[in-house]
Amino acid sequence: MTSVVSTSLRTIRIGSRKSQLALVQTYWVRDQLQKCFPDMKFEVHTMSTQGDKILDVALAKIGDKGLFTKELEVGMLNGEIDFAVHSLKDLPTKLPDGLTLAAITERENPADALVVHEKFKDYQLETLPPGTVVGTSSLRRLAQLRHHFPHLEFKDVRGNLNTRLAKLDAGEYDVLILAVAGLERLGMGDRIHQAIPSEFSLHAVGQGALGIECRADDDDLIAMLKEAIEHxxxxxxxxxxxxxxxxxxxxxxxxxxxxxxxxxxxxxxxxxxxxxxxxxxxxxxxxxxxxxxxxxxxxxxxxxxxxxxxxxxxxxxxxxxx
CATH class of the missing domain: 3.30.160.40 (Porphobilinogen deaminase, C-terminal domain)
Structure with a gap:
């Protein structure tokens, strides 16, 4: 590919949360950029966000504006990192002054996924028996599933993907509702028992796509990102x-x-x-x-x-x- 970007050699510092999924996503972005701009250097810098630190309180109770993004945004505004990779569904629709949504990657399957305990392997979402304990931390999923399946029981679940799956396998939940894209990106597609039809659960805004946020005045970097990964x-x-x-x-x-x-x-x-x-x-x-x-x-x-x-x-x- 012939680059349309003219920029002096610089090291680009990429910000990421420390979770396994965040790092998989960030290294994928880094690799795409490295292929497109082989003469440049790209470094990954990790940070912990408020959403990563508070795991014992329901998300809706601690506020969600920038819950998984604020620390990364401060890093960009302070010049510690040049851009951040987000699951687009976590990125607020109103960004801080001085920052912009520079690029959006090709979307993976945005559907929600039903993941089941072994004893529920013969069921689909629409056939789950009354009293089935469904784990989800999303009010969006909760509201829609309560609307369609009022006979199910719902219980909040927090923690990273491996933690949630461990809780399911230990019997704390009968089924979990997770994102198809996250499971597939982590090589856990075999845990997807059912991709939930949109008639039962419309997905989150931006789900399945990655959003790249950077300083609004960094024209060279914005052009690079759009050239290498924008879909x-x-x-x-x-x-x-x-x-x-x-x-x-x-x-x-x-x-x-x-x-x-x-x-x-x-x-x-x-x-x-x-x-x-x-x-x-x-x-x-x-x-x-x-x-x-x-x-x-x-x-x-x-x-x-x-x-x-x-x-x-x-x-x-x-x-x-x-």
Whole structure:
């Protein structure tokens, strides 16, 4: 590949969380950049975020704005690192002044996954018996599954992927709901018992994609990132999803789910807002030019608001603040 970027030789410092999944994702980004720019040097620097340190409290109770990103963002603004690799679903839709979402990678399967204890291997999500204990730390998953399967029991689960799977295998949970993409990136695709259909659980905004955040004035680096790893279709889908979430002012711990597709030049975006107890759920779909991705996200947010989404969100925000 002939580079379109002209830049003096420099060492690029990449910021990452310390979790196994974060490092797998970050080293993948580093390797893509190294292939594209073999004469440059790329170093990985790890940091612990608040979300990595607090493991005994439900995410919704400790606030989610920048829970897994703030320390990395401070590192960029202080000049300690040049860019950070995030699971895009963890990156807030409003970034600190001076930082920008520079590139979005090609999306892996964004679906949620059903992972089961051995004794539940003969069941699918829709056939799980009453009282099955389902582990999830996501209000989005919780609200949707409560709506469709009120006969199941739900229990919060925290910790990294290996910790959660160990708890499942020890019998603390009957099944877990995790992300297909995370399991596949860690070589644990064999643990996916079922990729959950979107009719039961719309995925998180940005799920399955990586978001690369860097200083907004680092033009050379932004150009490098776009050349080496940006995926235009995923970018348009995720920008629509993030605009939808931003307009509703919901973070990753608010029951907001999406799904998106691009067919030719047309982007189709579906979204839901649900109450935590699953009793209320509003859903709609919009379609339009992919080039107007963010406008479509805003349009969908306004449509759901008119159908009662704002009242649902107000109740959730009030409950979280208690």
């Amino acid at each position: 235009s279709e995923t970018r348009d889908r995720c920008l629509a999803e993030r605009a939808f979430l931003r307009d509703l002012e919901g973070g990753c711990q608010v029951p907001i789910g999406v799904t998106s597709t691009i067919d030719g030049e047309t982007l189709t975006l579906s979204g839901i807002v649900a109450s935590v107890d699953g009793q209320k759920l509003v859903k709609d779909t919009v379609s339009g030019p992919a080039i107007a991705a963010e406008s479509l996200g805003t349009q969908l947010a306004h449509s759901l608001r008119e159908q009662g989404a704002q009242a649902i969100l107000n109740e959730i925000f009030a409950e979280i603040q208690r």
